[in-house]
Amino acid sequence: MTGVPWVPSACTLPTVDRPLREAEFDALFVHDVIGVEDAPEGVRLELRAETDVVARAAELAVRETSCCSFFRFELSIAHGNTTMLVSAVPDHADVLDALADRARSLVG
Template sequence: MEQTQAGQGWAPQACTLPTAERPLREAEFDALFADAVTEVRQVAPGRVRLRLRAEPQVAGRAAELAARETGCCSFFTFTLTAAGGELMLEIDAADEHAGVVAALAERARKAVGGRA
């Protein structure tokens, strides 16, 4: 979901999601970020940790979106962890796709406004 140099979308060449479906997927991420993210933390280049509202519906929604995203963008690794009353979604990718993760983190920060 990285902005290309030509400005024609967010997905890098490695993404197999059809171009027509990419704005819909971006909107799904934006909605999840706006509705459920309470904190955004860049923990390393190419790795971001999102604290989500610890609710079963949020966990299911995040897991379903992550599963669909890895189906077309296999360079992502999503780790959803529920422990101690907290829900975390960690997103990471190899160095060559670190910019994609940074772009997702920035979208999450913008979506949650002053909350993250």
């Protein structure tokens, strides 16, 4: 994730692993996210409602919070819709905005 504006210095992921994590998020945005919308508390990603997509998104969220503890990910499965709400502590609102912009640019 070197050179990516949504990777702050607070991230504890080793620098060598950052491009791999960036690629994982990009793959999620390209293949599994079907919508991106602002929410009062962050950004809501609408995911394809498939078991493997939910599992991948959850696993990625768990790993991301282990290195960037300022992020919060909430998966919701209700009424045939699957969403992931991504939020961050106020000090990292710019990082959240950059992640949302990246998602919007890649969602097909």
